[in-house]
Amino acid sequence: MEAEKIIKALADKPLQKKEQNYLVDRENEISKLNMLTRYHPFGIFGLCGETGVGKTTILNMIDSEEIKKIRISLIHRENKESILYDLLYTISLNLSRVENHAIKNLAKEVLNWIIEEVAVIKGATLGVSMIAKGDAKYEKTQLPRFNVFAAHEKLHRLLKTSIEEYGKIALLIDELDKESKQDVLNVLDSLKFELQQESMVTIFSLPYSIYREYKQDRMKWNESGNLENIIKDVIFLYEMSDSDILELLLRRLEGMNGWFKKNALVQIVSFADGNPRDALWIAQKVAFENLSEKYVDESKCKTTIKKIVREYMGSLILTEIQKKALKLCTDFIGSKEEILELFQNSGIKRTTAYSTLDRLVSSGLILEREGMYRISGKAKIFVSLI
Ligand SMILES: Nc1ncnc2c1ncn2[C@@H]1O[C@H](COP(=O)(O)OP(=O)(O)OP(=O)(O)O)[C@@H](O)[C@H]1O
Ligand SMILES: [Mg+2]
CATH class of the missing domain: 1.10.10.10 (Winged helix-like DNA-binding domain superfamily/Winged helix DNA-binding domain)
Known part of the structure; x- marks a missing residue:
């Protein structure tokens, strides 16, 4: 069997729209997200789920029809300010390539502003820390700050102009799911003004823990909660069923001449506990370990999985x-x-x-x-x- 082919088939990356033939299940969740993008007049929504369960994949599948979709993946998530800058940068980069002149020109203007601004901040920070020579107190008080007010104002104007020109827009923001509840709340709270404009729907991928808290806030079990003031609704991505995980693997391995025997795949499914990333990860590991074999059956698969579990969980101490x-x-x-x-x-x-x-x-x-x-x-x- 060609090793390269199997490993490639099992690659772990979010599915794109053109790879829909690999997509298993999730019709309900995708249809809910399509509906709320199209029909809700405005608001912030969440897509929650454990890591690797398929949030990015599902965001990629949203079909907003004629509504202008802006897809963003946050990279700089150190704090509220860097998220604001990252958001502003990515949105303006996205909009600087559209056909509409009014939006394109404004987006380019914002892009130039942000590039200059960041260069100044970096330069000045470097200067200050060189003068400060490690004097932490001095550094703290002198450190230049992001121009937060201007950035908020620009983000608001950019989105407002887009709404005026397009009629309605959908912002899909990925990767906020790696943050803690408090950080997520702070970020959403600080962006409320910009994101709660009429004719604009925003969908964030959010951490797993947010879902439970959100439900409690909604039902008022949680006195201190304020999630429901910001997030209108949350779609939760459950783990997949064992038969769906098996289906996922079969589709990926189509054309591999049954190199993985069905009873070997059953072992992989059991290991995955409904998480597609875990399934792909362990399947790749098993493939690597057995590349010289003609096929992988239940026994070979079990042996490899045991070896990996020993390697990864061996140091786990239980009473x-x-x-x-x-x-x-x-x-x-x-x-x-x-x-x-x-x-x-x-x-x-x-x-x-x-x-x-x-x-x-x-x-x-x-x-x-x-x-x-x-x-x-x-x-x-x-x-x-x-
Ligand atoms: N419904 C699905 N059908 C087939 N494959 C899927 C499905 N959902 C996810 N996958 C696969 O599972 C892996 C993890 O998916 P994805 O990256 O979308 O998860 P995620 O929740 O965004 O993860 P993270 O928490 O790391 O951001 C990817 O390799 C993807 O191709
Ligand atoms: Mg993701």
Whole structure:
């Protein structure tokens, strides 16, 4: 088998619109995002999900029809100010290439301003730190700041002009999903004025944790919450089903003459726990390890996965009770009460059962999905090794 071909087929990168034949499931989520882009008059929305579950892929699939779509991937996310600058830069770069003269000219003007501004800031920062010679106090007070007010004003004007010219715009902003809840809130709050203009819909990819907090805020369980003031709605990307992960792999491996036997792929699916990135990652690892083989069957696949789990999880330290609990639920799936009962029936004390379960869930060794608990695919292999 040509090694290069298999590795290429399993490459982990967000799917583009032209690669839709590889896209599995997600019709509902994509259709919801299409609808809200087209029909909501304005507002900020979130696309939440764990890392690697497919947020960027889904953002790429949005079809806003005649509504002008501006796609942005944040790179400089050090703080609120760098995000503002990054946003302004990327939007103006995007709009400096459009046909509409009014927008193109304004975008170019903003682009030049921001390039000069950043050059000045960099130069001055360098100058100051050279004079300051490591005197932190001096450096702090003298450090030039981003011209935040001007940047906000320019962002507002650029978006407003685009709305006037295009009628409606959709901003799709990726990569805010790597930040903490507080940082996300600060950023969204600081951009409220610019992003909540009439005839403009913004969709952010947001961290997994935001979803839970958002639901609580909406239902007013969370006194201090204020997410619902900023975010109108959140679309959550759940993990994929095992059969969808299998389908994803089959589509990627089409034309590889069954080099991966079906029962080998089942092992990969179990490892992935519904996460497409994990599936592609482990499949590539297995392929690398077995390139000289004529094919990979269940046994070869299992051996490689075990080797990788040993390598990656070998240093994981578990207490005897945690090990016992994990072994108990190797072939278990059930509610919280049922799993606690399972632990207690095997001699684990009630309070210990609770704390052990919490610990194993927070470390991802036991998964909780829609109220049902089960061991993760990775942990299942790990316990078979100890
Ligand atoms: N529905 C899908 N069908 C087929 N492949 C998918 C699907 N969703 C995601 N993938 C694949 O899974 C991998 C991860 O997807 P993607 O990069 O979109 O995830 P993400 O949530 O944006 O990750 P990150 O948190 O790192 O930004 C990619 O290789 C992508 O091609
Ligand atoms: Mg992404």
